[in-house]
Amino acid sequence: MVDERQTVRQVLDSLLDKSHCGYSPDWSLVETINELQMERVFEDHENLVENLLNWTRDSQNRLMFTERIEKYAVFKNPQNYLLGRKETCEMTERNKEALLEECFGGTSVSVPEMEGVLWLKEDGKKSWKKRYFLLRASGIYYVPKGKAKASRDLVCFLQLDHVNVYFGQDYKSKYKAPTDYCMVLKV
Structure with missing residues (x-):
C-alpha cells in the first residue's frame, strides 16, 4: 500500500526494507508506457500517486522497481x-x-546553456529533420532553416515548465528514427 502523500523516495525506502536488496541510490521506480514505447525514471522528490493518476483506467503502463545507474550519473x-x-x-x-x-x-x-544538432519529428510529419537546438533556462529553442543563431531568429520549441523526459525504446524500427538514442518530451 502506498499513501497518497508519499514521495518516490519514501516508497523506494519501504521497498528496500521489505525486499532486503541492500541500500543503493541507484534503486529506482521506472514508469514504462508500452503503447508509446517509452520509459522514465521517477525522481525521488516526485509524488508517486499524483503521477499514477495521469494513467488512463485501462492503461497497460507499468511501474518497475529496478536498479538504474543512470539515475544519478550526472552527479557522479x-x-x-x-x-x-x-x-x-x-x-x-x-x-x-x-x-x-x-x-x-x-x-x-x-541552467548550463547547451547547443547542438538534434533530429526532430514534428506532429503529422513522416520524416525526421535535423535542427540546431539551444537549451536555455527559459526553454528549448531551435534555429529555423535558413536563419542564423542570433537570438532574434530563435523559435521556442518548448518551455520547461512541467515537462517529463522519457527515453524512447526501439524508435528506430517503430518510428524510423535516425538513431537508437531518443528522448520524448511529454507535457
Whole structure:
C-alpha cells in the first residue's frame, strides 16, 4: 500500500526494507508506457500517486522497481554532461564537486546553456529533420532553416515548465528514427 502523500523516495525506502536488496541510490521506480514505447525514471522528490493518476483506467503502463545507474550519473560524473566533448576527461572528486556547485549550488540555480544538432519529428510529419537546438533556462529553442543563431531568429520549441523526459525504446524500427538514442518530451 502506498499513501497518497508519499514521495518516490519514501516508497523506494519501504521497498528496500521489505525486499532486503541492500541500500543503493541507484534503486529506482521506472514508469514504462508500452503503447508509446517509452520509459522514465521517477525522481525521488516526485509524488508517486499524483503521477499514477495521469494513467488512463485501462492503461497497460507499468511501474518497475529496478536498479538504474543512470539515475544519478550526472552527479557522479558531471564532466560527462556539463562540459563540452573536448573538456570531458577524468576529474578529481574536488573538481567534480566544484563543477556541481557551479551549476546547482548557491542561491540561484543556473541552467548550463547547451547547443547542438538534434533530429526532430514534428506532429503529422513522416520524416525526421535535423535542427540546431539551444537549451536555455527559459526553454528549448531551435534555429529555423535558413536563419542564423542570433537570438532574434530563435523559435521556442518548448518551455520547461512541467515537462517529463522519457527515453524512447526501439524508435528506430517503430518510428524510423535516425538513431537508437531518443528522448520524448511529454507535457
